[in-house]
Structures are given as C-alpha cells and as structure tokens.
Amino acid sequence: MAKEINRQMGEVEKNRKKWDVLDFKTYLGLIGVITLLFILFLWLSQNSFGGYSLTVLSNLYIFIILAVSYNLINGVAGQFSLEPNGFVAIGAYVTALLILTPETKEAMFAIKDPLPLIRDIHIGSPILVLLISGIISALVALTLAFPVFRVRGDYLAIVTLGFGFIIRILLINHPEVSNGSMGVDTIPKFADYFFIGIVTLLSVLLVYNIVYSKFGRAMKGVRDDEDALYALGVNTFKLKTIAFTTSAFFEGVGGGLMASFIGSISPDQFTFMLTFQLLIIIVLGGLGSISGSIIGTIVVLGGMELLRFLDDPGWSYGPFHGTPGLRMVIYSLILLLIMLFFRRGILGNREIWEYIHR
Amino acid sequence: MEFFFQQLINGFSLGSIYALIAIGYTLVYGVLRLINFAHGDIMMVGVFLGFILINQLGMGFGSGIFLTLLLTGVVGILTYYSAYRPLLEKGAPKISLLITAIGISFFLESLFNVVANLFFGSSYQAFSTPPFFSKMVSVAGVTFTRLSLIVPILTLLILGGILYLLYRTRLGIGIRALAFDIQTVKLMGIDTNRLIMGVFFIGSLLAGLGGVIYATAYPSIDPYMGMLVGLKAFAAAVVGGIGSVTGAVIGGFILGFVEIVIPGFFIEWGGYKDAFAFVLLIFVLLFKPTGIMGIDFERKRF
Numbered sequence: 001m002a003k004e005i006n007r008q009m010g011e012v013e014k015n016r017k018k019w020d021v022l023d024f025k026t027y028l029g030l031i032g033v034i035t036l037l038f039i040l041f042l043w044l045s046q047n048s049f050g051g052y053s054l055t056v057l058s059n060l061y062i063f064i065i066l067a068v069s070y071n072l073i074n075g076v077a078g079q080f081s082l083e084p085n086g087f088v089a090i091g092a093y094v095t096a097l098l099i100l101t102p103e104t105k106e107a108m109f110a111i112k113d114p115l116p117l118i119r120d121i122h123i124g125s126p127i128l129v130l131l132i133s134g135i136i137s138a139l140v141a142l143t144l145a146f147p148v149f150r151v152r153g154d155y156l157a158i159v160t161l162g163f164g165f166i167i168r169i170l171l172i173n174h175p176e177v178s179n180g181s182m183g184v185d186t187i188p189k190f191a192d193y194f195f196i197g198i199v200t201l202l203s204v205l206l207v208y209n210i211v212y213s214k215f216g217r218a219m220k221g222v223r224d225d226e227d228a229l230y231a232l233g234v235n236t237f238k239l240k241t242i243a244f245t246t247s248a249f250f251e252g253v254g255g256g257l258m259a260s261f262i263g264s265i266s267p268d269q270f271t272f273m274l275t276f277q278l279l280i281i282i283v284l285g286g287l288g289s290i291s292g293s294i295i296g297t298i299v300v301l302g303g304m305e306l307l308r309f310l311d312d313p314g315w316s317y318g319p320f321h322g323t324p325g326l327r328m329v330i331y332s333l334i335l336l337l338i339m340l341f342f343r344r345g346i347l348g349n350r351e352i353w354e355y356i357h358r
Numbered sequence: 359m360e361f362f363f364q365q366l367i368n369g370f371s372l373g374s375i376y377a378l379i380a381i382g383y384t385l386v387y388g389v390l391r392l393i394n395f396a397h398g399d400i401m402m403v404g405v406f407l408g409f410i411l412i413n414q415l416g417m418g419f420g421s422g423i424f425l426t427l428l429l430t431g432v433v434g435i436l437t438y439y440s441a442y443r444p445l446l447e448k449g450a451p452k453i454s455l456l457i458t459a460i461g462i463s464f465f466l467e468s469l470f471n472v473v474a475n476l477f478f479g480s481s482y483q484a485f486s487t488p489p490f491f492s493k494m495v496s497v498a499g500v501t502f503t504r505l506s507l508i509v510p511i512l513t514l515l516i517l518g519g520i521l522y523l524l525y526r527t528r529l530g531i532g533i534r535a536l537a538f539d540i541q542t543v544k545l546m547g548i549d550t551n552r553l554i555m556g557v558f559f560i561g562s563l564l565a566g567l568g569g570v571i572y573a574t575a576y577p578s579i580d581p582y583m584g585m586l587v588g589l590k591a592f593a594a595a596v597v598g599g600i601g602s603v604t605g606a607v608i609g610g611f612i613l614g615f616v617e618i619v620i621p622g623f624f625i626e627w628g629g630y631k632d633a634f635a636f637v638l639l640i641f642v643l644l645f646k647p648t649g650i651m652g653i654d655f656e657r658k659r660f
Contacts, residue, residue, distance in 0.1 A: 279460065329465065
C-alpha cells in the first residue's frame with residue numbers, strides 16, 4: 001500500500017511542470033535573458049527605426065501593459081470585469097494634472113478656472129507621477145471592490161461598466177477639475193520610446209511574478225473553483241481584491257503613459273471601446289496567459305489597422321462594400337466566433353515557452 | 359405641491375420603462391444565472407424595428423407595435439439560440455458566457471449603427487407617436503400627457519400578467535423549476551430549451567415594449583441608447599432583488615422616481631442623473647445585497 005502511494009507520488013513529481021515552481025537559478029537566468037534581449041532590442045530599434053515605426057511600437061507597448069494587467073483579473077483570477085476604460089482614464093488624468101505646471105493649467109482651463117488644489121499641485125518627476133497615478137487607480141479600485149466582492153463576483157462586470165460611465169460623467173461635469181469635454185492638452189512628452197519600453201518591461205515582469213507566485217496560483221484556484229478554495233480556508237475575498245487592485249494599478253500607469261505619449265487627453269478617449277478592444281485582445285491571446293496577451297495585442301492592433309479598409313465606402317468585394325462602422329461589426333463578430341469555437345484563444349492559459357518545451 | 363405630483367407621475371413613467379426591461383434581466387438571471395448584457399441592446403433593437411416598421415414602411419401604429427414586440431421577442435430567442443445555448447451545452451465557464459453577452463451587445467450596437475448609417479443617414483432620427491398619447495390631461499391642477507398616465511398602469515397590469523403566468527400556468531411552473539434547479543428539470547425529461555426560449559421571448563418582448571415607450575418620451579434614437587438604459591435597468595433589478603419579478607418592477611419604479619424627482623428639486627444635480635442608478639446599486643450591495651424583496655438564491659425563487 002505504501003509502495004503504491006510512493007510510486008504515485010513519484011509520478012506526480014515527474015509530471016510537475018518545470019515552470020510552475022522554477023528553481024531560482026533557472027528563473028533568474030530566464031528573467032535576465034529576456035530583460036537583456038529586450039533592452040538590446042529597444043536600443044537598436046530606437047536608433048534604426050523611423051519615427052512612425054517607433055510611434056507604432058510605443059502604442060503597442062502601452063497596450064501590452066494594459067492587456068497584461070487586464071488579463072490578471074479576467075484570466076488569472078477569473079472575475080469578469082469591464083474596468084479598463086475607467087482606470088486608464090483616472091491614470092491619464094492624474095498624470096496629466098500632476099505633471100503640468102500651475103501656469104500652464106491656469107492658461108489651459110477654458111471652461112472654468114481650475115480648483116486651487118488642482119492648479120497648484122505639481123510633481124516634476126515622471127516616475128513619481130506614474131506611480132501616484134497607479135496608486136490612486138488602485139485605491140479607487142479598492143473602494144469599488146469592497147462592496148462587490150463581499151457579495152457575489154457576478155456584479156463586478158456591471159459595477160465596473162457603470163463605473164466607466166460615471167468617470168466620464170464626472171470628468172465632463174467638473175471642468176474645474178478636468179477641463180470638461182475640452183480635455184487636457186500640451187502634456188509634456190516625457191514618455192519617449194525607450195522610457196515606455198522600460199516601463200512595459202518592468203510591468204510585464206512584475207505581473208509575471210505575481211501570476212507565477214503563490215498569489216497567482218491561489219488566484220487561479222479562485223478562477224477554477226472558488227467554493228473549494230473557500231472550503232479549504234483560503235480568504236478568497238482578499239485574493240480577488242488583490243487581483244483587481246493590482247490590475248487597476250497597472251492600468252493607471254498605462255493610462256499615465258498614454259497621456260504623455262499622445263500629448264492630450266479628453267473624456268471621449270476612454271469609452272467602452274477601449275475596454276472592448278482589450279477584451280478581444282486577452283480572449284484571443286488566451287485568458288490567463290501573459291505571453292498570450294502580448295501576442296494578442298500584436299495580432300489585434302495589427303488586425304485593426306489591416307481591417308481599416310472595411311470602413312471605406314470605396315472598397316468592394318462582390319456584393320459587399322465598405323461602410324463606416326462595418327469594421328466594428330466584423331470585430332464583434334470575430335469575438336463571438338472566438339467565444340463559440342475557439343474559446344481557449346491562441347495560447348490557452350499557458351505560456352508560449354511551455355509549448356516549445358514540450 | 360402640484361409640481362411634486364407632476365414629478366411623481368413622470369417618475370413612475372420613467373420607472374415603468376426600467377421596470378419592463380428589468381423584468382427581462384431578472385427572468386434570465388433567475389433561470390440561467392447569467393447577466394444578459396445584451397438585454398439593453400434588445401431594447402434598442404425593438405426601438406429600431408418599431409421605427410422601421412412605422413416610420414419607414416408606414417405601418418399603422420397598433421399593428422406596427424404588435425409586430426415590433428413579436429420580432430423583438432424573436433431576436434431575443436435568436437441570441438439565446440445562436441450564442442448562449444451552444445456554450446451552455448459545452449459546459450463553458452461562466453466567464454465565457456459573460457464575454458459572449460458583451461460580444462452580442464457590441465455586435466447589435468455596431469450592426470444597427472451600420473444600418474442607421476446606410477438607411478437613415480447619420481443624423482438622429484425621431485420616432486413618431488400618434489397624437490392620442492401626447493394629449494395633455496389635467497387632473498386636480500396637475501397636467502401630464504395621457505401616455506405618462508397609461509404607462510405605469512400598463513406596467514402594473516403586465517406585472518400582474520407575469521405573476522399569473524409564473525404561478526398559475528404550466529409554463530410558469532417550468533420557469534420557476536428551472537430557476538430552482540436546472541439539472542433536476544433536465545433529469546425529469548423536460549425540454550429546458552423550450553422553457554428558456556420562452557423566458558427569452560417574454561423578456562425581450564417586454565424590453566421591446568419598454569424601448570418603444572422610451573422612444574415616445576425621448577424621440578431621438580441611436581444605436582448606443584441601449585447600453586446605458588440596460589445598465590440602469592439592471593441596477594433597478596438588483597435593488598428590487600434580482601430573481602424576483604415584483605422586485606424588478608419595484609426597483610424600476612424607485613429608480614425612475616429618484617432620477618426624476620431629485621433633479622426636480624435639486625436642479626444642480628441634473629448632470630448626475632445617470633449616476634443615481636450606480637449609487638443605488640453600490641448602496642444595495644453594501645447594505646442589503648439580496649435587494650428589497652430579499653431574494654436569496656440558495657433558498658427562495660422568484
């Protein structure tokens with residue numbers, strides 16, 4: 001009897017995936033190699049690619065941050081949430097308002113004079129500003145998460161969807177804080193290509209470390225069978241809240257980068273469309289897979305550009321011709337088809353190196 | 359004082375719209391434990407169908423509305439049949455259903471956006487109502503349109519009808535059984551698909567009715583009108599107690615009341631009208647998650 005148990009435990013040990021519990025040296029090696037390669041790539045591309053390519057890549061990097069963090073709550077913790085547009089908006093506005101000087105703000109606020117607090121607050125360091133954006137997003141997420149996760153995760157989607165609407169209403173109705181629908185512009189572009197690349201690298205590494213840690217494993221447990229985990233005495237409420245708050249943090253940082261990258265922000269940039277795009281990205285890439293989100297970002301952003309012809313009335317193919325808005329129809333149709341037939345996405349919930357290793 | 363009564367009637371009118379849509383949410387949630395995000399957009403589909411039938415094809419109002427309601431119900435059934443049912447049969451995790459619901463919602467919005475652009479041009483269209491409904495009526499010094507009087511009464515009648523359906527007919531027993539324990543119903547050899555399709559049909563039909571009423575009050579129709587209204591209707595359903603049809607109606611009335619009366623008395627809060635639903639929702643989740651009717655799914659149904 002004991003022999004049988006020992007034999008079975010030996011098999012379990014053998015089948016244990018190497019990547020679940022990496023020994024420290026392999027792990028460090030992996031991280032080191034990826035970091036060095038990417039930094040090398042950043043440096044090379046910065047010097048050899050043209051301006052337009054760098055812009056496209058910068059946009060890609062920002063979306064990678066957003067996708068990877070959105071995947072944390074949706075894919076890893078399994079709680080369906082529609083929060084990105086809200087938290088990205090918060091991050092963007094906090095960054096913009098902090099980094100602009102009081103004189104600029106005084107001049108720019110056209111509808112109503114800025115509140116003294118808003119006008120006078122100024123932090124020059126981009127890194128500090130980004131961190132604060134993330135923290136504020138995370139705090140807001142904390143207040144949202146508390147009523148929702150206490151009850152039933154089902155309501156998270158509706159609450160976050162509503163939250164996205166509310167943020168826009170607040171931004172538009174309080175021009176003394178946000179300059180209303182006119183938005184905030186002339187934001188200093190501290191986020192050049194290299195800076196965005198480094199922040200993306202750090203964010204992805206951080207999220208990776210969370211997902212492949214005991215927290216990440218517990219979050220996956222919440223996704224797979226919350227009741228069982230709860231019965232084991234695990235505090236699922238804390239786990240869900242941590243996942244949600246962390247997601248919000250990175251989305252706030254991403255929003256701040258976006259504000260600096262684009263140079264101007266307005267409430268109309270943060271509509272549900274942004275959330276929907278991120279949703280397609282993480283579903284296509286594979287819910288729960290970090291490399292999947294990265295690949296998904298590349299595919300979807302590239303695909304959006306490629307599919308642009310659908311909106312052009314000049315294009316035609318047989319009886320079909322392009323109309324404005326057709327691209328969105330095809331887009332949502334693609335999401336539906338993925339959900340019906342290809343639910344696991346490209347990489348499922350594993351990472352790309354797990355496929356290569358086998 | 360008359361002002362207050364006027365706002366009261368208007369509030370109940372608006373509330374009825376939310377109530378009708380909320381009934382659909384609550385029925386589907388009770389039966390499938392699924393928050394059907396696409397439900398608000400079903401309402402929009404109803405409005406568009408009504409617009410096309412009555413304004414574009416020149417159907418008479420009565421028959422036009424009748425056909426619109428039927429077609430909207432069919433659209434509801436289609437969303438179940440093409441998207442939710444295959445996933446449910448495959449045993450997909452809950453999150454897949456929710457993502458699909460959002461996908462359908464967005465699909466309907468973009469589809470009707472294209473339809474509106476192609477056939478109506480890009481300007482907002484106006485839904486026309488027969489003047490019978492817009493006639494002003496005066497009672498005890500308070501004036502309101504006939505419609506704002508008819509609508510709440512109609513909603514209460516419909517509530518009565520739904521309750522009768524649920525508690526006095528076989529279909530109703532089936533629906534309540536589904537909400538209680540869907541596995542056992544299947545084990546009893548009952549075709550759950552037909553029951554669920556019935557639920558979707560009724561819910562979507564009522565959403566279409568709510569939409570048509572909404573369009574008479576706010577005549578400008580656009581493809582994205584469904585999402586916000588749907589969101590608020592869901593909040594109303596939760597406030598009333600999700601899973602309870604009476605709760606949905608009560609929640610709807612409360613929300614409509616709050617949305618009309620508060621800006622009526624505190625005009626500066628007018629811009630935050632849309633936020634009230636959200637605030638109510640958070641409030642309920644914090645203090646009484648089972649809602650007014652206190653529906654706790656592990657014990658009671660409907």
